[in-house]
Amino acid sequence: VTLSLDQYRERFDRVMNLALTNNQVPDRLQDAMRYSALSNGKRVRALLVYAAGFAVNAPIERLDAVACALECIHSYSLIHDDLPAMDNDDLRRGQATNHIQFDEATAILAGDALLTLAFELINAPNSQLTDAQCRLISHKLAIGAGQIGMVGGQTLDILATAQLSSPEQLKDMHLRKTGALINAAVSCGALCAENLNADVLKRLSDFADNIGLAFQVIDDVLDVESNTEQLGKRSKADLALQKSTYPKVLGLEASKQLAQTLYQDAIASIDGIGDNTQHLTELATLVVTRKH
Numbered sequence: 001v002t003l004s005l006d007q008y009r010e011r012f013d014r015v016m017n018l019a020l021t022n023n024q025v026p027d028r029l030q031d032a033m034r035y036s037a038l039s040n041g042k043r044v045r046a047l048l049v050y051a052a053g054f055a056v057n058a059p060i061e062r063l064d065a066v067a068c069a070l071e072c073i074h075s076y077s078l079i080h081d082d083l084p085a086m087d088n089d090d091l092r093r094g095q096a097t098n099h100i101q102f103d104e105a106t107a108i109l110a111g112d113a114l115l116t117l118a119f120e121l122i123n124a125p126n127s128q129l130t131d132a133q134c135r136l137i138s139h140k141l142a143i144g145a146g147q148i149g150m151v152g153g154q155t156l157d158i159l160a161t162a163q164l165s166s167p168e169q170l171k172d173m174h175l176r177k178t179g180a181l182i183n184a185a186v187s188c189g190a191l192c193a194e195n196l197n198a199d200v201l202k203r204l205s206d207f208a209d210n211i212g213l214a215f216q217v218i219d220d221v222l223d224v225e226s227n228t229e230q231l232g233k234r235s236k237a238d239l240a241l242q243k244s245t246y247p248k249v250l251g252l253e254a255s256k257q258l259a260q261t262l263y264q265d266a267i268a269s270i271d272g273i274g275d276n277t278q279h280l281t282e283l284a285t286l287v288v289t290r291k292h
């Protein structure tokens with residue numbers, strides 16, 4: 001049977017709830033982790049894991065831990081991104097940000113614990129992954145999340161505040177801060193397959209880079225065009241913080257056009273990898289047409 005994206009989302013919510021249930025964790029820490037990680041996000045990264053896995057016939061039981069790991073890291077990145085020392089936001093997914101709901105120390109620690117939990121889940125004895133897959137997936141995820149990936153990109157974002165970035169600098173920053181984790185989601189989902197063709201992995205990785213960049217371009221556009229109610233986070237926050245964004249550097253229309261081009265390039269990247277790309281296509285569409 002082929003699951004719909006909604007069915008994958010339901011499955012994910014079930015396994016993620018279990019992944020965040022552990023009676024050895026101090027209540028306050030677990031409450032803070034669950035508050036953010038189980039709140040109302042789009043689950044794009046988890047769904048990309050399942051969609052990429054589906055495209056290469058990976059067994060679904062292997063994808064669960066990987067999908068949870070991706071969303072753990074994503075949630076951690078949002079908690080830390082919202083901290084006063086970074087974007088200083090008070091609203092996320094329609095609720096108070098973690099450090100407002102709890103306190104800064106708890107928010108920092110909840111982020112730390114979610115990041116660590118990602119690697120615990122992948123390497124847990126019951127993860128269904130082979131030892132070789134654990135190693136490859138852990139490595140790919142560490143690269144995407146870490147110093148040359150997401151954390152590196154967040155550093156460039158802070159450095160670019162109140163600066164006029166070139167289009168090249170902006171692309172590099174966005175590919176790191178957002179694209180790298182989206183690439184890890186797609187690549188790690190694919191690595192759950194029994195045998196993975198190197199060319200297929202390369203095409204999936206190109207797909208992910210294209211939608212990863214498009215994802216942050218649209219995030220920047222929505223900050224300008226949408227409203228706080230619809231976004232569940234403060235609109236016009238980038239303007240207030242003097243962030244380097246696509247609308248600021250290229251203009252609004254050119255930014256939207258770029259997202260369309262990236263979408264088309266993404267679809268072209270996975271042309272010919274097989275008949276099971278429908279979920280990837282659906283997610284690529286979601287990335288560029290989303291309203292929040």
Ligand code: IPE
Pocket residue numbers: 040041042043044074093177178215216219292
């Ligand atoms: C927001 O990501 C942060 C970015 C990388 C742009 P999402 O738009 O995926 O946030 P949620 O998970 O749906 O809340």
Ligand code: IPE
Pocket residue numbers: 077078081087150154177178219233
């Ligand atoms: C966040 O980019 C990227 C992350 C790695 C979290 P933004 O700072 O634009 O994300 P939002 O707009 O706060 O969700």
Ligand code: MG
Pocket residue numbers: 081087157
């Ligand atoms: Mg930020």
Ligand code: MG
Pocket residue numbers: 081082087089
């Ligand atoms: Mg932010």
Ligand code: MG
Pocket residue numbers: 219220223238
């Ligand atoms: Mg943003």
